[in-house]
Amino acid sequence: MDQSYVELDKHLRYFYSTADFDKLIEDIIQNRNDQVEKYGPRYYEFLIKRNKAANTDTKGFWSKARIV
Template sequence: MKNHKPSIKKLAKKLSKIAKEKGFMVQRYDAYSTNSVYLKLDYGVANSIRIGDHDGKKHLSYKFNLLTNIDKSYVEHGEYQRSYYCVEDFEKLIDDILNNKNNVLKKYGAHKYQRLMMKNQLENANKDGFWSKAKIV
């Protein structure tokens, strides 16, 4: 019998809860045409996560991808590194988003990090798509 995988919505809820507990500001957008859920961390300063059950659109590239349709995690190296996690590597995804935030904080410092968050929030607040439809979790 095949292992039952949690639903994308449940994974998104769990991931959002943990990210908030770890100090992230989380925006969530549930796609209307697919099962995918998108989470933007700290208004995008700490990147974004796509949770889905299929390959994403080529023109949209997320640094972190949690996919229910893969059995083994992997990394794609291109212009930007993109990581794909199977459900079993959920904890590794958590570790990686925390390490990513710490690296960005080291690069910019806490004050500039906060300013970048505010800048992203203000500049994108009225943009169509994710920014206008996402909810703060």
């Protein structure tokens, strides 16, 4: 992929080129910070653990996700 782009299908999805690796990391951190601010740190942690537990055995993101 030569350039980053955003796609809206069923969900909004962001695609990053290798040249935009730093932007990818910044966006991940910003998204997490936004979610923590929206839900509060304790409820955010609860939501993450709940989603991980509910979806560990399904194909997709949570099956390979590791909480750090």
